[in-house]
Amino acid sequence: MLDQTAARSPPTLVRWCGWIALCALLPGFARPPLAAQDGSRPASSDAAFDLVLVPGSSADSADGTPIWWLHEEGRASWQFRLEDRPPWRQPARVSGLAEGWRTLEPASTEALDEVIGDRRVAWLRLPLRVPPEWRGARFALDIDLAGAAEIYLDGRLIGLGGRIDERGPSGEGAVRWAGSLQLFDLGPQERQEIAVRFAPQPFAAMRWGAPSRGFELVVGELSAMRARTDRLRSVIVAMQWGFAGAFGAQAFLHLALFTFYRRERSHWFFAVLACTVSILVYLQFEALLPTDPVVEARLSLWWQTFLILALLALLRFSYSLSTRCGPALFWLVTAIGLGLIVVRLVRPQVNVFVDFWWFPVLAMGASLRAMVLAMRERRRGAPILATGLLIIAAATAVQLLLTFGVLPSPFGEIAPVPYLGVLGLTLSMSVYLAKSFADTNRDLEARLVEVQELSRRNLEQELEAKEREMQTRFLAADNRRKTEELQAVREFLLSLLPRSLPDFPGYEVAAEMRTALEVGGDYYDWRVVDGALLVAIGDATGHDARAGAMVSIVKGLFTSWDGKGDPGVFLGNANATLKLMSLRSVLMSLTLLRIERDEVVVSSGGMPPPLVFRHARDEVEELTIEGMPLGALHQGPYPSRRFTLEPGDGLLLTSDGLPELQTPGDELAGDDAGMLGYEKVREALVEAARGASAASVVASMLELVDTWRQGEPPSDDVIVLAIRREEREERG
Known part of the structure; x- marks a missing residue:
């Protein structure tokens, strides 16, 4: 087992979603990392950096071998320097390069933010002890980071994540995800050293699932790494189509309901909402798959665009449930949302959910206001839909608190809890439909009882109407006669x-x-x-x-x-x-x-x-x-x-x-x-x-x-x- 001083970072969105899917569908794969053969243990979940090894020498490495983290509690952690000097890619044992390095304690996001501050680039290094059977062997490297990094092994460049210029990480593509394998050869000596030139991503550019301003290195033999990547991809694709298909089915259902009953326009607006969320989920998981940085930037652009559209669709759905909502607030929120879409197109580095965090709050507040007015109007089923809207509002609030670090995530990451809130709204809509159909049947039964009585009254009213019509005609004829008489009198008097x-x-x-x-x-x-x-x-x-x-x-x-x-x-x-x-x-x-x-x-x-x-x-x-x-x-x-x-x-x-x-x-x-x-x-x-x-x-x-x-x-x-x-x- 390699000697290491790495600390584990928060798991990414992929692993969070994987835990949900595996716990629900494949319980056999939902187990924590096993202890290393030499006694090492998995790191704590609140660390900022990880170095992970998937050993290819194990017999079961290709079919479920757990990830081995290069870390032991009590060992030295990463060392760092805050200046940017090319010679630091060389190992510390080289004369003149061992002085001035400090240990990052603890290896956490808060410690990283405190020591790096507003600086663009920092150097970190981690000494390794390589077992004889791995010396000179070819390994695969997977980099997961928020920012950009250059990874060196004893001075040799073995991996790149993004691109670093004088301003820090370059472009949206600087945020990379796990699954892009890079090959390298370990050296022949026992003691080797990994050096990382790292440019952290600004917090405004962070997204769900990205490591918290840190990086994660996953190392293993090529076959084992490919098996891991395939498993990762299959989980992402399964969840992608599962979530997107669920919301798409809801969109189709309510579109069909609106098609056959156009008076209930809320079905149309909910179909638009479900369709928008379906596309949003699909883009979210698509961005997690290994892809070209340019394509990833475009996916991020479209994802945030559909996030705004989903909030606007939710607002319009809420307004369709009340007749007392004035259009001023709706058009104000809509104009702001469309303006943010334009801002996002002009300035791709802007993160709507972070830089303009008040917009989701404004949209959710307006939606809740519309729902409260619907309840005051005693609209049938409004409390059920209000419950679903409260769920999605609470989920959005929790997501904001997780995003800004106010609440700790149970999985050590920024979890996409708004999707769970939308599922709650979908469930409440289903309950609303069931209750609406039941109430409709009861109303029909009550109306059938009234049909005979109404028919009798209608016949009586028709007879009365005929009688009134005859009286009206008689009075009209009499009025015309008197008018003619009075006109004759007038003409006579004037004569x-x-x-x-x-x-x-x-x-x-x-x-x-x-x-x-x-x-x-x-x-x-x-x-x-x-x-x-x-x-x-x-x-x-x-x-x-x-x-x-x-x-x-x-x-x-x-x-x-x-x-x-x-x-x-x-x-x-x-x-x-x-x-x-x-x-x-x-x-x-x-x-x-x-x-x-x-x-x-x-x-x-x-x-x-x-x-x-x-x-x-x-x-x-x-x-x-x-x-x-x-x-x-x-x-x-x-x-x-x-x-x-x-x-x-x-x-x-x-x-x-x-x-x-x-x-x-x-x-x-x-x-x-x-x-x-x-x-x-x-x-x-x-x-x-x-x-x-x-x-x-x-x-x-x-x-x-x-x-x-x-x-x-x-x-x-x-x-x-x-x-x-x-x-x-x-x-x-």
Whole structure:
């Protein structure tokens, strides 16, 4: 057995996965390394460096011979120098090279980091005692390291791992894995020495399964080493296809479920997640196989890319389970993830899981938040899926703690525990599917019980709907009939209004009616009889054919009046006539006046008071005349008032629709606060009548109507009738 001072490093990802696979599938191979024939024992699992020998002289070396570690507890460990000098490749027994070397105690990752620090390159050496049967024999060397190394035996270069330049390990390919055999010959002498020029990989470039900033040398005869490499490869390939196939099967299952039931989009997103993880696992194990450094760098690039995509797929799957998740956080995390992919493509030396460790935490936190919202929505099966998501979140957290050395790994390495977390999520998804199918069957049974009841109710509802439809058609037909009747009444009432202005010398007369949406009974008329101008303005109650009949009767009475006598007497006689007709609560408010030369006689029953504009004083007089609407009570003559109109004076007659005009908002609220009122009408008349014609006064008052109603039609008909005595009569 060789004499050695090496200490064992943490096992790689390959051996960790191998322990799982062998313990589960091949228990006969899952045994710890046996003691060496000379009494040496395996090293502790927390060391930074290993030198391993697979002896080809053993009878069972090709079929399961355990690895023999060149180490004995209590012996001297590796010696190191922190400067980079080529002569140190020579053995220490050469004169002048034995001084200044220090022993690395303990041979651990922490000790290595402490002594090397920020230095690029260090030299380490290990003296050996070679048995006679091995002197001059050809051996194979397998190097497993994180960084780059040159291995010398008594000054001869026997192995290379990566490439060292002035900046340290060169390129991503500097991280090498076990399985690349390099042949060399042991020397003929008993005492020989291994020297290693080593450039540790920066921590940011570390990956799962790499030795913790150290190296491992495995030595053995070629046949035994090939047998070991084949076993290593078979374990990796088996686990590669096993894990990738398991996740691929889950992807296929949920893709099929989504294909046949597209409403459940969570199946699609979980299929994307499982497919992404399947590719991720395949790339992970593919990188463990002996390969070209350039290919290995590309695999690492794609692996970290799919790691980000897997986190984003997990986030999207979680968001598909809740309807209350806003898209802002999802798109923020997605943008960050895509940005990290770009950073990884531009700067291959960046390790996303280490340099940007907060991104997995952010993605997992957003996923947990979405799951909590789904549980608050009481989505069916959300607690089951939340359990799986908590498993993968816990696995990711443990992986981060292992990566940064906060937690010790039970296998002495950075274990890929997130894969176990994804398996937990897959298991919870399977339980969710089983529960969903069971709940669906129960729901179907309950629905079948309700079918007959629902069918009966549906029949009753159809009959009720048919009956309502007939009623709706009847009401629609009745509404069309009434609308046509009201339109006929409107046209009839408008036909009763005069078509031209009166020709009465010395006076201007203008009138206009602004109609409402509903039919009203507003009415105005004039006649010139024996040199006198007779004017009537009124408003019948109601909005139907009875109002039209009332207006028609009053127009007939007004047309038959000869204009002689007092207007109040005419109103009294008209009231008596209407009472005899028994028109059933249909009343007629009416103002009647007669103008002869400059004298005006006016009488009114229930109409707004006439307004007289005095040109000389620039003021408005309000003529209040008490009287009941026609058809209300049996009474004698109505009171009358006499006054004169000087040149330039004017007279304004309106229906109650003008002073009682309301704004649209107050009209809907039933509030009288927005009513125009008589005072505002008087103020508007003062402004409009100064030197203006009768037509201008009417236009100004109607403009007031439009302004007050804010462009909407009035709720009641508005009549504005203006009379003005011309000023030229006085000059003549």
